[in-house]
Amino acid sequence: MGEFTGAFTDEPAEIGRRVQRLRTGLGLTQRQLADPAYTPAYISTLESGKVRPSETALRFLAGRLGTSYEELATGRPAHLATELRLGLTDAQRALATGAADEAAVRYRRLLTDAEHLDLTAERAEALLGLGDCALESGELADAIRHFEAAEGLLAGEPLPRRARPIRGRAVAHLLAGELRYACYLLESTIDELNAGGLADPEALVLLYAAVIGPYMDMGAHARAAHAAELALALAPRVSDPALVAGMHRQVARTFLAEGRAADADASLAKAQAVYRELRLRTDLAHCHWMRGYVQAQNGDLDSAEAELRTARDMLAAKRAALYTAQVEIELADVLRRLGRYEEAAGLLSVLLDLGERHGAVHAGGAHRLLGLIAEERGEPDLAEEHYVRALALLERSGATGDLADLCRLLGDLLRRTGRIEAALDAYRTGLGHRAAPGSTTLGPAPAAPALPPRPAPQR
Template sequence: MDEPARIGRRVHHMRTELGLTQKQLAQPAYTPAYISTLESGRVRPSETALRFLADRLGTSYEELATGRPAHLATELRLALADAQQDLARGEAGGAADRYRALLADAERLELVAEQAEARLGLGDCALEAGELGEAIGQFEEAERLLAAEPLPRRARAVRGRAVAHLLAGELRYACHLLESAIDELGTSGLGDPEALVLLYAAVIGPYIDMGAHARAAHAAELALALAPHVEDPALVAGMHRQVARTFLAEGRLADADASLAKAQAIYGQLRLRTDLAHCHWMRGYVQAQDGDLVAAERELRTARDMLSARRAALYTAQVEVELADVLRRLGRCGEAAGLLAEVVELGERHGAVHAGGAHRLLGLMAEERGEAEAAEEHYVRALALLERSGATGDLADLCRLLGDLLRRAGRTEAALDAYRTGLGHRAAPGTTTLGPAPAAPVLRTAPVSGSRSAAGRAE
């Protein structure tokens, strides 16, 4: 709402334009003296008074309170929805241009909620392009704009910032952001189902990467129990995709594939290309774990092509590591090495997790060629990269590979050091370095009876 003097001038201008006296405008709810005081700027009108006067003056409450015609805000929100649809179709570059123009309009009109929405869109576009610093900045600014709003309104910004830090290899910090938000929802009594599904689905990935499989499974169970309360199908599909990671960790390959197929069907209908690509990616991973390498290659190449078309560099790199492993297992090591070389170069500029995975695979291939010195070099470089990220499960496995290599070379003390390092990185089941897991918030809606049956209904 504008300052009282500006509102008063606006009321006076509109009243005289219509040829109304102060008495005619005031009747029947107010007095002419009140209108006179309001027009002189000596009183701040209440929302009730402004809505009454707006109706009498043939305008909107928003225009009277702010000076902005209501249709401008509506048109801006519609344009923001169009930009979001562009992003969902995979047109991140065009969407980013639209979001920037809409942000400028929202700033000019002083529409805070629309500024935040534009910032969130720009953050999502930056994630697609692998511009993690830009993404973090946009999500932080969106959080600042929404600081006075309840946490459910800020959940998307928190989730976006956590994903950016996760892609940058900062797993523990990503977990910290998400767990803190979940805890705040619980202690504040704002157990909003959509916000919780968004946060629980996002935290599954870093839990898995850190080796905290029991905690990931618990988050997945809670997300599945909440699913019947969520109306956004894209959110439910994203949750199914993340829950599939938990099934993988538990060796439940059929359940993982079924969950991903459901998510894939929803994303296909909604044309959310990035999330659909992620489903192809994870289905390929499931098939690779099940030994169906031909099908796995097909799914992973589909995911890679879809993500490359969207210029989603970091996601593409992660898929390429999985694809390279499948190619190695198929005996096509030359193709695998070519993919990994590109991933290593990208990782040195943007992040550590996928670059560490690339060096691990390059070390395995060097071992298979009998090149122990080259294998050791790749393992050591992978170790340095992954230690920065906190990828506990990957670090423990890598230390085992390095220890075995050194032991076979007769370097027993060095091998023992590697094994000890790996043991130090093994997390106890269901734990991270962040302390107790977040408590399950109390929902504002009626609870779902029976977590197992709820999970079944969600699937």
């Protein structure tokens, strides 16, 4: 948090009145207070507010007056700042263990206290906490507002200190379906860190892990895999086990895209072990979710259903509405593949307002699944309606990989119903969304950090 310096002190007149009050309260004369380092005249000038005391002078006087430098310089008892920092730790623990509502109440109170005490770093920390709580509850506009405010408070700090609020903003935009903007925020920050020689490993791992998701959603699998490789290479230099676990959770997506299901599951198992040890229920729920996804892709539908239901129950208990909805879309797909159409459609029908409330990607996914269900039940007109609505939503978000697949589904449906020209149009649209692997239209990939050389193999 840093020690206070003269830049944060009160005005000279206020400090002078404080020194005089403490001196007279102790029954000291100006000469007694000044000896042996200063003169009585200096103390008199200081108490009258005609001179701004140096940090050295204030530290000397604080020792003579039986108080702290911080309290003498600012009027703020040192124990209040310590109590505030402990409160922030408690709020962070509450959020990590799944009590997002309780954590938000604590963070709001702590933000008020930090503003009253004029503690900039603690204000930023409280705002970051409120942003994380808003992400949990799906209030994306609030999350962006809190992260922007935290970033503004840290504007004068080195870029690694600003990585957390930037990452928070990017995740909020990603969840809102704004994939390209999320990539822009993360990539530009990564570039700035590497180009400026600020290759802080914790900040980079945080950013690389966050950018994997939008890369995968946009079909940039090669770029996602490269980000995963860089994150794995940096991980040994990171001291925060939860950060490394989160990185493994995201890296699993790239392993799965490469057909490495066993490696994906091994990464998730590593992450789960850390989350259980640290009692991080939110992250543990996300691990169950991801393992369910891996098992579904690997054809183990019964295990996938069990993992996804566990994730959904854990997230629903925390009132994490947006994340719960995302898991329910995955669960509905598993139920569809198991032939349990009514259950799947029931889950999806309550999610169709997501396009307006939380962004296009998840609502598009719900319409795509409802289209598949309608096709499999012999209702081609209803299937077409859902596919067209899904296309409109996904085009808005830039989810290139999903768009290409959806155009194929729509084209196949149109071809089977005899509308060959319309089918060809759908296929052409899909081809337009199939970028070369790893490229999309994002522009140049961010520069890679300067990693330490690998040790030579033992002979």
